[in-house]
Amino acid sequence: MGPKPTRNARSGNVRIIGGRWRGRKIPLADGTAIRPTPDRVRETLFNWLAPDIAESRCLDLYAGSGVLGLEALSRGAGEVVFVDQLPAVTRQLATLLETLGASHCLVCQADAERYLGNAPSPFDIVFLDPPFGTGLAKLCTLLAGGWLAPGARVYLESNRKEPLPELPPDWQLLREKTAGQVRFALAQRG
Numbered sequence: 572m573g574p575k576p577t578r579n580a581r582s583g584n585v586r587i588i589g590g591r592w593r594g595r596k597i598p599l600a601d602g603t604a605i606r607p608t609p610d611r612v613r614e615t616l617f618n619w620l621a622p623d624i625a626e627s628r629c630l631d632l633y634a635g636s637g638v639l640g641l642e643a644l645s646r647g648a649g650e651v652v653f654v655d656q657l658p659a660v661t662r663q664l665a666t667l668l669e670t671l672g673a674s675h676c677l678v679c680q681a682d683a684e685r686y687l688g689n690a691p692s693p694f695d696i697v698f699l700d701p702p703f704g705t706g707l708a709k710l711c712t713l714l715a716g717g718w719l720a721p722g723a724r725v726y727l728e729s730n731r732k733e734p735l736p737e738l739p740p741d742w743q744l745l746r747e748k749t750a751g752q753v754r755f756a757l758a759q760r761g
Contacts, residue, residue, distance in 0.1 A: 590645030605635040627695035639698040691717030700728040708736035715739040
């Protein structure tokens with residue numbers, strides 16, 4: 572495995588835009604290289620997912636701020652598993668979830684590829700927002716190895732300049748857009 576892609580370290584807040592925690596500001600872990608999904612991208616994504624969120628089982632790989640998984644919980648997801656390899660990020664997420672009184676969620680400190688190397692447990696929705704330049708194709712292949720329930724939706728985010736990876740054979744691309752520096756798409760397991 573080559574060197575990890577770098578991102579600029581940031582601090583500050585990102586806000587939840589819908590559901591029971593709408594308007595709640597989420598702090599970003601200080602000194603980390605978190606690049607939260609922009610508000611307008613999240614708004615579009617959750618409009619796409621609106622019919623599928625209620626009671627869904629979600630996986631937030633490369634959780635970072637956790638805003639994608641938190642947005643899902645805020646809108647009625649049944650369970651969210653947050654995965655990130657940075658200890659500062661997972662500690663902050665665990666504290667935040669406790670502060671919010673969130674239930675039916677789990678924070679795992681692990682490398683995403685290593686996590687997907689475990690025995691699979693299918694999810695209905697997967698948020699795949701790795702650092703720009705990370706191999707999305709490999710992650711999609713790993714997810715296709717039993718991690719997706721029938722009809723599962725997979726959100727893919729990358730740099731606008733990067734083409735989407737070739738999707739596994741039983742996946743179909745439902746939607747794709749760009750906004751600012753971000754290319755984002757929603758795929759479905761057939």
